[in-house]
Amino acid sequence: MSTPAPLPPMSLLAELTHRCPLQCPYCSNPLALDGREAELATADWIGILDQAAEMGVLQVHFSGGEPMARPDLPELVRHAVARGLYTNLITSGVLLNAATFRPLAEAGLDHVQLSFQDVDAGPAEQVGGMKGAQEKKLEAARIVVADGMPLTLNFVIHRDNVERIPRMLELARALGARRVEIAHTQYYGWGLVNRAALMPSRAQLDEATQAVEDARARLGSSMTIDYVTPDYYADRPKPCMGGWGQRFVNISPAGRVLPCHAAETLTGVPFPDIRTATLAEIWQNAPLFRQFRGTDWMPEPCRGCEFREQDWGGCRCQALALLGDAGATDPVCTRSPHHDRITAILDSLPADPPPFIYRRFGNAPGGER
């Protein structure tokens, strides 16, 4: 059986490091964090950027951990710009000051996405675990806006900060952000470990949605608001990554090439290493990318579903995390035979949330890799 060569990826998420001054309990990094000694060298990343541009990647997102912890970041940005890639820096902002921003702007960085944990320093620093972080973030936002570079603020939403969404949007507007993301926690990795401490109620979710709709009506086109909901409350699953191995490729600090940033939870399939194969070979042929690409892998009810090429069966990592089977229909879908699993989780959320398990090297339940 032959399958046509897949279309090339649109976006590359370059996770330069897992090191980060913050310890957010909903971090999208895997539980087993890569240490500094495992990180790819500058020359490795330069080669990756060349290959990505050659394949047809349009945008590269420099992320982490905190990508500004890598001193070679300006060099990597400059190289990506020279290859015609659109460059985005996804940062906590706590290492961004006038001296560290200047080389990035001079390298041609196109855009900054700056994360905030909350609108007030107290609860923000409770989540991030770093005293003084909020003022550094505010200063980072001012530096980016003063330069004229477009700025997106990203707020991760959970049960303890839902009520402050209107003030988050007002802060974004006041700082001069062009975009803001109001993104509910996604329950993978650290977010899954901390789910009982983070998951909002249905009423809180409705409140959040209303706050976003009100702000959109008030602000019109002057500030774009992207809104990401927690899919546990949805009827249909999200089209994770726009389909497995279709639009998006992630490279971990240690050089593992992945279809999404949570894919290291999968078992029974090798993780391709960018130091032993080319990006194009991996994208086209690696079993990890092929196994859930398209619709051939789908079980019922996905296989016969009219939405199969819209949501692509939902999220493989969620099916694995909640059902123990990465090849099952995402249980978020009301058509899943296991949707009652989601209902049971939501029905058993505690009134008093447990304490956070912070994202730190060696702090994950079950230990490190």
Add this chain to the structure above:
Amino acid sequence: MTDRPAMAAAPTGPDMAEDAIVRFMRGVRLQHDRVRDQWVIQAPERAFVPDPIATAILRLVDGQRSVGAIVDLLAARFDAPRATIAHDVLAMVADLAARQVLTR
């Protein structure tokens, strides 16, 4: 991060006049995608494919030409009354401004 294949409906943009000089907003550009052989608008957290009319206009945006000058160039290239082209270009430029692609 999303990449959207086409433009969706947008809110009405600011009024545009022929004497307005438009340019790309910082962080936004039109780029030829060599691998897919198409023009794409590169913007914060998204890349999307403009329709043929938008592409023709955007290829003439250089930060120096007025909207009227762009209309003149397109009127010389396409077999349509200038007034018709002016109407379409003004509407498209206003739309692109509302989408944070162009600014004056």
